Amino acid sequence: MRILDEDNNKAIKRVLILLTQEEATEMRDDLERMLQKNISNEHTHINDMEYEHEMTISIYNDQVQSFNERVKNLIAKDE
Amino acid sequence: MGINPNSANYDQLVKKQIKQDRDQISFGMGMVLGPEEGLSNIISKGADEAAASANKIQNIVTNVKGWLGDKARMIKNAYDDTVIISEDGTRRVRFDINNPSPHENPHGHVEELINGKWEKSGPLYPTDVPNE
Numbered sequence: 001m002r003i004l005d006e007d008n009n010k011a012i013k014r015v016l017i018l019l020t021q022e023e024a025t026e027m028r029d030d031l032e033r034m035l036q037k038n039i040s041n042e043h044t045h046i047n048d049m050e051y052e053h054e055m056t057i058s059i060y061n062d063q064v065q066s067f068n069e070r071v072k073n074l075i076a077k078d079e
Numbered sequence: 080m081g082i083n084p085n086s087a088n089y090d091q092l093v094k095k096q097i098k099q100d101r102d103q104i105s106f107g108m109g110m111v112l113g114p115e116e117g118l119s120n121i122i123s124k125g126a127d128e129a130a131a132s133a134n135k136i137q138n139i140v141t142n143v144k145g146w147l148g149d150k151a152r153m154i155k156n157a158y159d160d161t162v163i164i165s166e167d168g169t170r171r172v173r174f175d176i177n178n179p180s181p182h183e184n185p186h187g188h189v190e191e192l193i194n195g196k197w198e199k200s201g202p203l204y205p206t207d208v209p210n211e
Contacts, residue, residue, distance in 0.1 A: 033199065045173070051154045054157075
């Protein structure tokens with residue numbers, strides 16, 4: 001697991017996520033799609049209605065070349 | 080022409096239509112996001128080239144508007160990237176150009192809520208842009 005605070009460009013260890021029913025359903029659908037189709041190193045976005053809050057989710061493995069350098073570093077060093 | 084709800088293979092026809100719509104928009108997004116026809120490059124082009132590009136983009140806008148409906152709303156996210164959402168909130172097109180994170184290259188997303196489940200394209204890249 002890796003978590004990036006995108007507002008501050010900082011790797012963090014813990015995050016509390018609060019979702020509405022609709023947002024949780026969307027995240028479930030996205031994860032199901034990626035898991036069932038064995039999609040790794042892609043991404044999906046979950047937003048609130050006004051796009052003020054956003055989660056970007058990816059299922060990653062060791063084939064990280066599709067990510068940008070910031071995310072590669074996050075995966076490799078957790079920083 | 081609409082799909083007859085009484086057709087025996089109505090579900091298949093709807094799915095086929097959705098795929099066609101998405102392919103059309105994805106193609107359009109490819110042109111918008113592509114390095115040769117990208118919006119930022121139009122600024123530096125000559126008048127003729129800019130006009131040709133503008134025509135192509137107008138066609139894309141028409142396609143996107145057709146899929147999302149005339150009353151779609153546009154949102155700019157924190158990175159000033161554009162998201163367009165249909166009036167009922169069940170169709171969305173998103174262009175991640177300024178902030179393509181977690182990847183390197185600009186891409187788009189086409190998303191649709193079908194029978195209560197979100198069907199998403201995943202990142203869509205122009206054909207001449209590496210998928211990264």
